[in-house]
Amino acid sequence: MSDDPLPPSSQAPAPGRTTARTAAVIPAAGRGVRLGPGAPKALRALGGTPMLIHAIRAMADSRAVSLVVVVAPPDGAAEVRTLLDAHALPDRTDFLVVPGGESRQESVKLGLDALPPGYDIVLVHDAARPLVPVDTVDAVIEAVRDGAVAVVPALPLADTVKQVEPAAAPGEPEPVVATPDRSLLRAVQTPQGFDRTTLVRAHGTVTDNVTDDASMVEQLGLPVVTVPGHEEAFKVTRPLDLILAEAVLARRRLNDGF
Ligand code: CTP
Ligand code: MG
Numbered sequence: 051m052s053d054d055p056l057p058p059s060s061q062a063p064a065p066g067r068t069t070a071r072t073a074a075v076i077p078a079a080g081r082g083v084r085l086g087p088g089a090p091k092a093l094r095a096l097g098g099t100p101m102l103i104h105a106i107r108a109m110a111d112s113r114a115v116s117l118v119v120v121v122a123p124p125d126g127a128a129e130v131r132t133l134l135d136a137h138a139l140p141d142r143t144d145f146l147v148v149p150g151g152e153s154r155q156e157s158v159k160l161g162l163d164a165l166p167p168g169y170d171i172v173l174v175h176d177a178a179r180p181l182v183p184v185d186t187v188d189a190v191i192e193a194v195r196d197g198a199v200a201v202v203p204a205l206p207l208a209d210t211v212k213q214v215e216p217a218a219a220p221g222e223p224e225p226v227v228a229t230p231d232r233s234l235l236r237a238v239q240t241p242q243g244f245d246r247t248t249l250v251r252a253h254g255t256v257t258d259n260v261t262d263d264a265s266m267v268e269q270l271g272l273p274v275v276t277v278p279g280h281e282e283a284f285k286v287t288r289p290l291d292l293i294l295a296e297a298v299l300a301r302r303r304l305n306d307g308f
Contacts (some may be wrong), residue, residue: 073116074175077174077178087291096299102120106145106213110140112188117143117145119147123149124149158253172246183282199248199273200249205281207232207278228273256270
C-alpha cells in the first residue's frame with residue numbers, strides 16, 4: 051500500500067477526509083553513545099549507505115510525504131546537506147536541513163520551528179529506525195487523516211517487564227516492586243503522526259524530559275491511539291542492532307533486489 055490513499059484524479063476530499071499535506075521531521079542529532087565510539091549514529095553506514103539516508107528514503111517512499119526536515123548533528127548540517135545531494139531521493143519530495151539540540155526533544159522542536167506553513171500533518175521519525183516499512187508510515191498517516199490527533203505504531207512485548215526501585219547501595223541488587231500485566235503494555239516506535247497544531251502546542255507546553263512525542267500530547271490530556279507497528283521498525287541502539295539491521299537489508303536485497 052505504498053500508493054497515496056487519495057486517488058490522484060480526485061478533486062475533492064472524500065467525506066471525512068482532508069487534503070492535508072504531510073511533512074516528516076527526522077531527529078538525527080544524537081551521538082549514538084550506546085552504539086560505541088565513532089561517527090554520530092545517523093551518519094554510520096548500513097549496507098554501505100548512511101543510516102540517515104535509509105530513514106529519509108523510508109519517509110520519502112510514502113507518496114503522502116512531500117517534505118522531509120532533517121535535524122542534523124549540531125555541527126553536521128553542512129555534511130548532511132552534502133549527503134542528501136550525493137544520494138538519489140524522490141523528486142517529488144522537498145528537503146530541509148536544520149541543526150539539532152542537546153536532547154531529542156529539543157531537536158524535534160528545532161525541526162518543527164523550521165516547518166513552513168501548509169503542512170497540517172507531521173510525522174516525527176527517528177533516524178535510528180532506518181528500516182521502517184512504507185506500509186507502517188502510510189498506516190500512521192492514514193490514522194491522522196481519519197481524525198486522530200496523535201498516532202503511534204505499537205507492538206506487543208516479548209519480554210515480561212518488571213518495575214524496580216533503586217538499589218540500596220551501588221552493586222546491591224535492585225528490588226522488584228511490581229510486574230505490570232504484559233498484555234496491556236506496548237513497545238512504541240516511530241514514525242509517530244500528529245495533527246500539526248497539536249504537536250506544536252505540546253512542544254510549546256510540556257517541559258518534562260520525555261522520550262517520545264506522543265507522551266507530550268498525553269500530558270495535554272489529548273487522546274493518543276496506536277496502529278500496528280512492525281518488527282523491522284526497531285531502533286538501532288546497541289552494536290547487536292547493527293548486525294540485525296544488516297541482516298534485514300540483506301534479506302530485502304535477496305527478496306526483491308532492493
Ligand atoms: N536525537 C536527536 N538529538 C539529540 C538526541 C537524539 O535528534 N540531542 C535523535 C537521534 O539522532 C535518534 C533519535 O533521536 O535518531 C532517537 O534517539 P536515540 O536512539 O537515543 O539516539 P542517540 O541519542 O543518538 O543514541 P544514544 O542515546 O545511545 O546516545
Ligand atoms: Mg539518546
